[in-house]
Amino acid sequence: MVKNQRVLLVVNPISGGRDKTPIIEHIEKTLEERSADAKVFLTCGKDDKQKLTGVIEEYQPNRVLVVGGDGTIKLLAEILQDETIPIGLYPAGSANGLAANLDLPTELEELSEIALGDHFLRLDTISINNELCVHISDIGLNAALIKNYHEGNIRGKLGYIIQSIPTLIESDFPFQFRIEKEGKVMHRNAVLLAIANARKYGTGSTINPKGRYDDGLFEILVFKEFNIPEILKTFREKVELSPDFVEIFSASEVHIECPRNVPFQIDGEYRGEIKKVHAVISPVKIKIAVPEKKATY
Numbered sequence: 093m094v095k096n097q098r099v100l101l102v103v104n105p106i107s108g109g110r111d112k113t114p115i116i117e118h119i120e121k122t123l124e125e126r127s128a129d130a131k132v133f134l135t136c137g138k139d140d141k142q143k144l145t146g147v148i149e150e151y152q153p154n155r156v157l158v159v160g161g162d163g164t165i166k167l168l169a170e171i172l173q174d175e176t177i178p179i180g181l182y183p184a185g186s187a188n189g190l191a192a193n194l195d196l197p198t199e200l201e202e203l204s205e206i207a208l209g210d211h212f213l214r215l216d217t218i219s220i221n222n223e224l225c226v227h228i229s230d231i232g233l234n235a236a237l238i239k240n241y242h243e244g245n246i247r248g249k250l251g252y253i254i255q256s257i258p259t260l261i262e263s264d265f266p267f268q269f270r271i272e273k274e275g276k277v278m279h280r281n282a283v284l285l286a287i288a289n290a291r292k293y294g295t296g297s298t299i300n301p302k303g304r305y306d307d308g309l310f311e312i313l314v315f316k317e318f319n320i321p322e323i324l325k326t327f328r329e330k331v332e333l334s335p336d337f338v339e340i341f342s343a344s345e346v347h348i349e350c351p352r353n354v355p356f357q358i359d360g361e362y363r364g365e366i367k368k369v370h371a372v373i374s375p376v377k378i379k380i381a382v383p384e385k386k387a388t389y
């Protein structure tokens with residue numbers, strides 16, 4: 093439990109299109125009541141890694157609280173690189189994929205109990221084309237949607253909804269994938285191929301029902317068709333997806349190749365069009381404060 097400690101708040105002011113002032117004020121008040129020292133770092137979207145690394149070295153926090161989306165959590169994983177400093181989450185992004193998987197509450201008091209508490213999960217990370225991924229990366233239709241979302245003006249879930257129809261119309265799917273895993277090669281046509289550390293997308297859609305964060309593996313999900321009834325099934329609590337809709341493989345390393353350029357995203361950040369992806373479980377593990385029922389240590 094955080095008391096008499098140094099706590100760094102890393103706040104993304106633009107994520108999810110929401111004003112973060114009420115969250116920051118709540119956290120500052122909570123920390124004051126616990127005689128803890130608070131420092132706020134606002135990301136600016138440019139050189140954040142370098143600036144935040146400097147702040148962490150100087151301030152030496154005992155805990156870091158993230159007020160933002162998955163991109164901000166990923167930024168911290170890249171900086172911290174290990175389990176020395178636990179991370180508490182205040183989901184405030186547009187989709188909050190990681191938070192959706194950790195069953196975090198929405199009420200601020202309850203979030204603080206968890207974020208400042210003593211129940212933790214050791215989170216695997218995946219190195220994808222030499223960049224860390226904490227949640228889900230994908231190649232294909234969803235990455236095209238993220239590209240259009242970032243080019244549009246509307247943040248938050250509404251922004252994704254508005255972009256979904258033009259993305260479907262414009263996208264040139266299915267895409268062809270060559271997948272090489274443990275020396276075996278498979279060829280698949282798919283609307284999207286995901287590399288998932290998590291079970292759900294931030295929308296709540298469960299795409300990887302057996303996925304675990306801490307098993308040293310990730311899943312490769314090959315979505316073979318744009319099937320609306322199967323997509324709707326992913327929003328149920330207990331999901332059994334047809335193998336004609338999605339094929340799932342666990343792996344610790346995979347090489348993927350596409351004959352033509354395909355849109356690609358990591359943790360909700362669009363990374364352009366690519367022809368090759370190399371994903372491998374990274375040695376970086378991070379320590380996340382979670383509800384007791386989700387904790388592993």
Ligand SMILES: Nc1ncnc2c1ncn2[C@@H]1O[C@H](COP(=O)(O)OP(=O)(O)OP(=O)(O)O)[C@@H](O)[C@H]1O
Binds near residue numbers: 162165184186359
């Ligand atoms: N002040 C800022 N102005 C513009 N962009 C910013 C700023 N701070 C951070 N960013 C950018 O925001 C992105 C990270 O966003 P984050 O994941 O926190 O929220 P989100 O995209 O709304 O949420 P989600 O990942 O849940 O969809 C990064 O691309 C980062 O460079």
